[in-house]
Amino acid sequence: MKKIIVTILFLGMVLGGNAQNSSSPYQAVVAQDGSGDYTSVQDAVNAAPENRREPWLIFVKNGSYREQVVVPPTKTYIHLIGQDKNKTIIHHNLNVGGKPEEGIEPSKAAFWKHSVHNPASEVHKFEGSVVYVKGNHFYTENISYINDWGVDNQNGPQALAMSSQADCASFNNCILRSFQDTWMTSRNDSHRLYVKDCWIEGAVDYFYGSGDALLENCTLYNVRSGSVIVAPSHKNVKSVMYSVTAQLTVMLRQLTVSRNWDVRGTIHRVRYISILLCASLWHRKVGQIWGLFRLCLLSMTVGMPKAMCWT
Template sequence: MRMITVSAQGEADYRRLQEAIDSIPAGSGEATTIRLRPGIYEEKVTVPKDAPPILLLGEDAERTIVTWSDNAHTLGPDGEPLGTFRTGTLNVFAANFTAENVTIRNASGPGTGQAVAAFVDADRAVFRRVRLLGDQDTLYAGGGKHYYDDCCIEGDVDYIFGPATAVFDRCRLHNKRSRSYITAASTPEGAAFGYVFLDCEITGGDGVRDVYLGRPWRPYAHTAFIRTRMDGCVAPEGWHNWGQPDREKTSRYEEYGSTGEGAAPEKRADWSRQLSAEEAKDYRILRILDGWHPEGY
């Protein structure tokens, strides 16, 4: 296994994370660990599709921060606005990427439009003890299977979005403004699972209310919250149809065992479902991820 060290203060192989990634030979199959020492790394980072398995390993998420501030209106090198999909601070296109103990932040700020912190369009992506910070569109969970473990994800509008089959295990979802939306899944038609939240916690900032668990970005969106603690920021109806009633018939929005002030099964949108205990047993990580076990690197 290749080992690379990065420190913004020096005394490492590289000062910038992108330099470390660029040093890995294209197409190399050798698994690589990049040890990212505490510091603030102001850079836009891309992991190319032909990169080998990479473990991005920080020491402390609160002190190890990768940050940039592009938003959809930022002008790119061609003089045109970037649009949503080119705004990511961290952009992952290679399979078998893992990040641990780091913060990925888009610092564009509220009201600036779509501004992605982590753009993850790759299979078998793993994030453990990672903070994903932003406002609108914080995390793009693109193609493939993803696993997010003990992460903190914050935002306001559609801050987890995309077509991935993704498990969020013991994560905290923090909402920064009222009348907002946590998820905007675009699950492909025929996919067994979209986003599944297991034993997570939903919180809101001071005075934040009327937060929706999700709305369907595409017709076959699937999102399930299993054993979730919800504070009072969650809207009683829980789910929003994005002004498209036809999607109430094709999307799948589910809950089981929600607790806290925001848990209101009797008030949820009548086109969502409360799972039975027997049905909830099927929501196991190995089954959701089709046999992939997100342990090891």
């Protein structure tokens, strides 16, 4: 898979063509300060040619891009390359909560201001995710994708940072953050998703959906006790489904690694999880660690290196 990604990028550099700067490997540059071709990521995506069969590289300079980005089905082979994953940030404040009942406590109805279903909201009728990928062969690296509602409020309702509804999507060295339902994978069982060296953060079903998803060397970060990490929902239970080789950072005492969502009998596999335990939890016996996993997963081994919590 690594060789495939490198090859794709190389072909994009050699064969891309039509770049405004012939010396640049990129077909477009996004910069907030106006030093690039576009000031918004969506504008760069909109300007990309349709139905490509080779990569269209878009370089995104460091900046805070408060916008929703939608990659339509006809925009194939879009590659979003950030300058620095900690400084190149695509974010927005939105959720999909329904209209609250009358008389509800104002603090519990705060989400409504930022709901895509609220006619008075700035995000009314937006897609229900900060980034929504529908074009096949999407690739991205060195970018943070953040849903401000989930991160700032640490509460529901559903507030997606990413919805990848495409085949052959790849993510490398990215950060994805929210609270409830951070990342929704494709609802198509045959779609493939590859994720490498990424930070995925949330609390409730924060990596869920269908398709064949392979996560390698990723960090799954639980922000609260009682977290549910993955919630596969596959119609074809014979599918490979979710395969995870990841580092699970356990900051709190209780979590559920996985549960089925929407479909009974789903098979999901977590091959290897390396648990970074807070020093305060290390006194617990190794055997008790299994108590953290309420549902045992197939073919799973657990490594437990002693480590201090990250600050």
